[in-house]
Amino acid sequence: xxxxxxxxxxxxxxxxxxxxxxxxxxxxxxxxxxxxxxxxxxxxxxxxxxxxxxxxxxxxxxxxxxxxxxxxxxxxxxxxxxxxxxxxxxxxxxxxxxxxxxxxxxxxxxxxxxxxxxxxxxxxxxxxxxxxxxxxxxxxxxxxxxxxxxxxxxxxxxxxxxxxxxxxxxxxxxxxxxxxxxxxxxxxxxxxxxxxxxxxxxxxxxxxxxxxxxxxxxxxxxxxxxxxxxxxxxxxxxxxxxxxxxxxxxxxxxxxxxxxxxxxxxxxxxxxx
Amino acid sequence: xxxxxxxxxxxxxxxxxxxxxxxxxxxxxxxxxxxxxxxxxxxxxxxxxxxxxxxxxxxxxxxxxxxxxxxxxxxxxxxxxxxxxxxxxxxxxxxxxxxxxxxxxxxxxxxxxxxxxxxxxxxxxxxxxxxxxxxxxxxxxxxxxxxxxxxxxxxxxxxxxxxxxxxxxxxxxxxxxxxxxxxxxxxxxxxxxxxxxxxxxxxxxxxxxxxxxxxxxxxxxxxxxxxxxxxxxxxxxxxxxxxxxxxx
Numbered sequence: 178x179x180x181x182x183x184x185x186x187x188x189x190x191x192x193x194x195x196x197x198x199x200x201x202x203x204x205x206x207x208x209x210x211x212x213x214x215x216x217x218x219x220x221x222x223x224x225x226x227x228x229x230x231x232x233x234x235x236x237x238x239x240x241x242x243x244x245x246x247x248x249x250x251x252x253x254x255x256x257x258x259x260x261x262x263x264x265x266x267x268x269x270x271x272x273x274x275x276x277x278x279x280x281x282x283x284x285x286x287x288x289x290x291x292x293x294x295x296x297x298x299x300x301x302x303x304x305x306x307x308x309x310x311x312x313x314x315x316x317x318x319x320x321x322x323x324x325x326x327x328x329x330x331x332x333x334x335x336x337x338x339x340x341x342x343x344x345x346x347x348x349x350x351x352x353x354x355x356x357x358x359x360x361x362x363x364x365x366x367x368x369x370x371x372x373x374x375x376x377x378x379x380x381x382x383x384x385x386x387x388x389x390x391x392x393x394x395x396x397x398x399x400x401x402x403x404x405x406x407x408x409x410x411x412x413x414x415x416x417x418x419x420x421x422x423x424x425x426x427x428x429x430x431x432x433x434x435x436x437x438x439x440x441x442x443x444x445x446x447x448x449x450x
Numbered sequence: 451x452x453x454x455x456x457x458x459x460x461x462x463x464x465x466x467x468x469x470x471x472x473x474x475x476x477x478x479x480x481x482x483x484x485x486x487x488x489x490x491x492x493x494x495x496x497x498x499x500x501x502x503x504x505x506x507x508x509x510x511x512x513x514x515x516x517x518x519x520x521x522x523x524x525x526x527x528x529x530x531x532x533x534x535x536x537x538x539x540x541x542x543x544x545x546x547x548x549x550x551x552x553x554x555x556x557x558x559x560x561x562x563x564x565x566x567x568x569x570x571x572x573x574x575x576x577x578x579x580x581x582x583x584x585x586x587x588x589x590x591x592x593x594x595x596x597x598x599x600x601x602x603x604x605x606x607x608x609x610x611x612x613x614x615x616x617x618x619x620x621x622x623x624x625x626x627x628x629x630x631x632x633x634x635x636x637x638x639x640x641x642x643x644x645x646x647x648x649x650x651x652x653x654x655x656x657x658x659x660x661x662x663x664x665x666x667x668x669x670x671x672x673x674x675x676x677x678x679x680x681x682x683x684x685x686x687x688x689x690x691x692x693x694x695x696x697x698x
Contacts, residue, residue: 220499229490233481242473251485255492262493264631266500267564276566284565284632288692295693327472346466346473357566360636365572374465381465 210274218265229258235348236282242347243286257285275350276357283340283358330380338373341366503629506567509560510553513622517552517644520618521651528656535660543591548651551580555647559622559640563629573636577643577677584670592662603659604668611649611672619645619680634688635681642680646673 210231216224233254240253260281268277331339337359344355352370356363503509525533533541554576561567571579597603622641630637650673657669 218500218502220497222494222497225493225497226490229486229493230481233486233489237481251481254481254485255489258489258493260631262496264565267503267629267631269502269505269564271505272564272566277564278566280565281631291689291692327468331472342469346469349473357568360561360567360569361572362569374469377469378465381468 207273207275211270214265214268214274215270218268232278233258236278239279239282239343239348240286242343249289253285253289256289257282260285273354273357276354279344279348279350279354279358280360327377330377333380334373334376338369338376341369342373345370503564506557506560506564509563509629510556512625513556513559513644514552516621516625517556517648520621521648524614524648524652525655528652530655532653532657532660533655535658540591540660543587544654547584547587548647548654551584551647552644552651554580555640555644559626559637559644562637562640563626565631573640577639580643581670581674584673585666588662588665588670592660592665594662596661596663597659600663600667604664607653607657607659607664607668608672608675611646611653611669612676613649614652615642615645615649615673615676618648619676632688633684633691635684638684638687639677639681642677642683643673645680646676649673649676 210228213224213228213231217228236257237250237254240250240257241247245253261278264281268274331342334342340359341355344350344358345352350358352363352366356366359366504512536544554571557570558573558576561569562573619641622644626637626641627633650669653669654665657664659665
């Protein structure tokens with residue numbers, strides 16, 4: 178059907194409308210985004226500002242759904258905009274904006290995952306606990322028990338399946354858009370989504386999936402930030418005399434409380450490309 | 451009696467609706483004004499008009515043109531001994547396979563240059579399919595006799611293939627790099643496969659050992675190794691770029 182495409186749930190969605198919703202402003206038309214992108218490519222400052230204003234909230238939401246803290250999410254957003262800026266010549270006005278944008282956002286997220294992994298690999302155990310012990314993340318807004326459980330179960334899914342579910346269910350993208358953004362085919366996306374639903378259904382029936390199976394960007398932090406700060410610290414530090422701190426390195430950020438991740442699962446490695 | 455498929459579908463919908471509820475619990479957050487201004491300032495500092503990339507179709511045609519011209523020049527520069535040894539069926543089979551491979555990998559590389567481009571076939575499947583077709587074509591079209599000097603007459607072919615493929619890969623890499631804001635193993639593999647195929651085409655038409663074992667191991671095997679080398683180079687480049695980004 179012209180102008181419409183099949184959504185994952187079988188409903189039809191008008192292709193002229195993207196899933197972006199700016200607070201209090203409703204959805205943004207893809208045609209409008211295309212025209213803003215074209216103006217941005219010809220160095221229109223107003224178009225740049227409008228794009229940043231309109232596209233940042235959904236991008237922030239996408240990065241935030243990985244379970245990382247607000248500060249890191251904002252860093253990711255900045256990094257993502259720099260990449261969008263450097264790659265703006267690769268956008269073609271005849272193509273939809275959404276898959277192009279999320280393909281860049283996806284790579285930004287993956288690169289951040291790798292950097293984090295490298296940083297965590299340099300952590301060492303020290304005997305003394307610093308006096309001004311504070312968890313790096315501020316507590317996340319409270320979630321319902323069910324949503325918390327879903328979040329935890331998602332963290333246990335293989336990286337590629339989790340990504341597809343995030344794009345479909347958090348970013349509200351269609352199968353075609355997810356396929357383009359992930360550089361795969363619609364069939365492959367359908368298969369990943371189906372496997373993810375199956376795994377989730379199984380886990381829900383069994384009463385939970387072990388999050389350790391696949392280490393997400395901050396699946397541990399999600400656990401930590403869901404309770405109070407003190408409780409979170411207790412969760413990460415079962416032994417008060419031993420703590421993970423970061424050793425200074427080339428790309429190290431200010432010292433923070435981090436949890437050493439379990440062995441990288443093969444499913445996270447899938448995300449490498 | 452309840453319909454089993456109906457129950458299965460209901461369960462599926464239950465998971466989907468729970469996921470949707472979870473997704474809806476993560477509302478789009480407003481970006482703070484200082485952050486937005488910081489982003490805008492950073493981007494505006496290097497805001498200048500850019501020339502957009504041609505469409506994926508034109509990019510693919512460009513790679514194909516480089517492939518054809520490069521192969522033609524190299525074949526002309528050699529003695530074409532292999533061409534004289536092959537019969538019409540063998541020439542037709544190999545030309546068809548090389549042409550299909552060149553089109554497929556040109557399209558794959560062009561798609562890698564544009565984020566969010568439509569993929570007709572996943573790169574992994576394309577590599578697998580082309581490998582199977584190439585091996586089957588050689589196995590079917592060429593005799594399975596082997597000589598005693600399999601190793602000594604084989605490795606110079608692989609070495610020469612690498613000599614042709616490496617400069618070709620460098621050329622493809624630099625042409626493709628104008629797009630491709632993020633390189634990785636997939637990008638590297640597409641470059642390696644296209645360059646390897648170009649070198650294999652040249653070798654096919656100049657090699658004097660037109661036998662299936664020789665072609666499979668020393669020609670197709672070398673092309674596969676070059677594809678792997680390309681993927682490895684892509685992974686290393688990706689690691690380097692990610693590190694560079696991390697030190698920002």
